[in-house]
Amino acid sequence: MSDMPTFLRRRPPEPAAADAKPRGEVLLLAARPWFIWSTLLAAMLIDFMPLGRVPWQPDVLAIALVFWSVHQPRRVGIGAGFALGVLLDVQQGALLGEHALAYALLTFFAVALHRRLLWFSLRTQALQVLPLFACAQTLEFGVRMALGANFPGWSVFVAPLLQAALWAPLSWLLLAPQRRAPDADAHRPL
Numbered sequence: 001m002s003d004m005p006t007f008l009r010r011r012p013p014e015p016a017a018a019d020a021k022p023r024g025e026v027l028l029l030a031a032r033p034w035f036i037w038s039t040l041l042a043a044m045l046i047d048f049m050p051l052g053r054v055p056w057q058p059d060v061l062a063i064a065l066v067f068w069s070v071h072q073p074r075r076v077g078i079g080a081g082f083a084l085g086v087l088l089d090v091q092q093g094a095l096l097g098e099h100a101l102a103y104a105l106l107t108f109f110a111v112a113l114h115r116r117l118l119w120f121s122l123r124t125q126a127l128q129v130l131p132l133f134a135c136a137q138t139l140e141f142g143v144r145m146a147l148g149a150n151f152p153g154w155s156v157f158v159a160p161l162l163q164a165a166l167w168a169p170l171s172w173l174l175l176a177p178q179r180r181a182p183d184a185d186a187h188r189p190l
Contacts, residue, residue, distance in 0.1 A: 028178040031072055039174060040064050040076070044084060048091055056158035061088065062136060063163050063170055065103055066129055069110035070117050071175075081107035098143050102136040109135075122168040129167055133160035 043064035051057065061084060068076035085100030092099075109132050110117075117128055137160050145151070 028175065031075075031178055033075060035177060036068055036072055036075055040068065040080070040084065044087065047088060055152040055156040056162065058159050058162040058166060059133075059136075060166075062103065062106060062133060063166055064174075065107055066110045066132060067167075067171060067174055069107045070114040073111045073114050076107070077111055078104050078107050095143060095147060098140055101143070102139045105139065106132055106136045122171055125171070126164045126167040130160060130164040133163040136160075 040061070043061040046060045065076065065081050065084065069081070081103035082100045085098075085103035086096070088094075088099040088103075089096050110129070113128065113132075117125055120128060134157070137157065141152075141156055
């Protein structure tokens with residue numbers, strides 16, 4: 001074998017290649033339905049807490065609805081947004097259908113954008129969902145003002161900015177159970 005040219009010799013596998021970290025996107029496991037609905041319930045309970053409902057308080061349920069509408073559009077959609085919105089209207093004593101209409105439109109546009117949105121990084125996704133949150137907030141604000149509510153001040157439009165700022169950490173948190181542990185098996189294709 002010593003008289004064979006070097007380009008024909010078979011090289012042994014490099015041990016460092018098996019220890020290298022995989023490049024590219026992390027492969028996510030399927031989201032379990034019980035986890036999806038328990039996170040939506042937890043977000044709704046956070047919105048139910050009597051924190052004084054300041055106008056700039058972010059709507060955690062809206063963030064969770066958009067997140068799951070983007071990541072699981074077949075399980076969470078317009079019907080789920082409408083039903084959770086009605087529950088929130090009943091709990092807060094708001095006009096019946098105010099949050100339901102806003103959440104239904106929010107989930108509709110989130111499902112419409114879900115394929116495009118997943119191509120972006122979390123920061124860019126936050127910029128992409130900011131108009132969705134702003135439109136939902138404007139719709140709720142417009143319904144309240146049309147029915148004669150007092151003007152809450154311009155701080156009401158800070159909530160969509162806070163919701164967009166919470167997008168990245170909540171996305172990371174909600175995707176954490178679905179991340180696959182790195183597998184050291186070099187013979188496995190995935």
